[in-house]
Amino acid sequence: MTTEPAAQDVVRQTVPRGPRTPREPDDAGASLWRVAARRLRRNPGAIVGAVIVLLFVLVALLAPVLAPYGAGALPGRAEIRPTVIPGPSDAFPLGLDRYGADLLSQLIWGARASLLIGILSTVLGLLGGALLGLLAGAFGGWVDTVTMRLVDLMLSVPSLLLAVSVAAVIGQTPSAIIIAIGVVQVPIFARLLRGSMLAQRDQDYVLAASSLGLGRRTVVMSHILPNSLSPVIVQATLMLATAVIEAAALSFLGLGGGSPTSAEWGRMLTAAQNELEVAPRLAMWPGVCIAVTALGFTLFGEALREALDPKTRKR
Template identity: 40%
Template sequence: MALKKTSAKSGGQKQRSLWAEVWRRLKKNKLALVGLGFLSILVVIAVGTIVIDFVTSQSVYNNYVIKQNLRMRLQGPSWQYPFGLDEFGRNILLRMLWGVRYSLFMGTFAIVISTLIGGVLGALAGYYGKFADNAIMRFMDILLAIPSMLLATAIVAALGTSLTNVLIAIAISYIPTFARTVRASVLTVKDQEYIEAARALGAGDSRIIFKYIIPNSMAPLIVQATLGVAGAILSIAGLSFLGLGIQPPTPEWGSMLSGARSYIRDGWHITVIPGLGIMLTILALNVVGDGLRDALDPRLKT
């Protein structure tokens, strides 16, 4: 029993030291830390707005975020309204803050779904090979032949414009990317000696896939997921801009851009500020993804 406890303890320490080493190398990338800090602020803002809506029964949302004041429409930035007012006299700062949850959380949730489904399909294709590999990957090739934005647009147009349908459309469009990423990692991992040892000890295929192969294929999957969130946010904003995503008066950044495009000559701020929000969020996710890629690359270990 003592030997078993020691082994479990040493295994836990090894896992902690692995991620501690990743964090140590990630900290050397100052740009990635800035992006991580910016994303942390966005998460705090998103959670804060959800808590405010819950505590106030959405009275703040109804009375300040979506309330219109046509007499003050298109007012520029000022001390009272730092981001100005939009084409309906609504506070752009509050709408930007309340819009964080839709862009960030929806993009993250869609990529989580894509990662789970694509990861399992890629693992099955890479592990079993032959017929399973051909069947799964040829279907992925068909999906990859269609541009992700066009595929998402077609799905939303067929299912209808709603929050759930947007998530489904974005998730489906990114499944092939994660399936291919995991399949490539599985093809490298499945012939390792510890996999052969687990198979010799009588471990079943499902145990080998979910306990040994997928955990050891997580590094490229984490990096791809981080970069995928950036693409998903851009896709959500694009669908909303086209009128197929989140509908007004919900303060989603792409929807804000779509409504403001007709007034760009009357008020520069109503398009520039939502555009900057989208750009900075995607930039932060990209630099964090690049930092994670370098930190998780085993060839950089010393």
């Protein structure tokens, strides 16, 4: 007596199996930043952004080595004529500007100025915003209400207008630009950290820590705050791109002080306004540097945000 195979065995024998897809690395047990680094390596946008940012930082740090001439030097001053601005040559690869400075050297030294302003202003905004966000998220109640109303008041003013107002009050110096951009970034970081802390405050591990008898200060500083910093760090990366653009805008408006020959991308755009018909390259090259640098920080920041967000993970 013979028995027929079960229906599922027949299906298993007749239905061909498709090719197996490679499995993603197992993220179980891995730290958040290790998983994020693994995802960043698989993101083309993150790689492009990281390369641009790395090149920008290297050019800024190695400006004394890479720049053919010093900052503010006028090696071609004798070649400038009222109606003639010499173009690219062997001695000056990108040509000269109206004052006789080497354009390539000015761009390289301008990268150092932009990096310094961007980092210092972002750190200033991050510290101020973190302080306000920490107060609002940790205490709540009337402290939260007063802090957030102050933040809402700052956000009600357009960022560029607020930066111009602060820089005009402080004075026309490079430090004024750093402070002005930092003040603009304070409310953004404050709201972000406060929201992140409020989301973490209701998690089970916070309840468990409180049940063990830990004080509010210990719970906030040792548990809630460290787990709330990831979105703030991502936002700081994105704000670096904004800081570079706003620094160029304030220098373009003449609020950064310094002489017209100072190496700063925004000031170079200001000096090139009257030379657009004669030498449009004087405005083109600083504009390209600003756009590419901001693009690099934006690409890397957006990729970092996706890598740290569990909702966007692709399995």
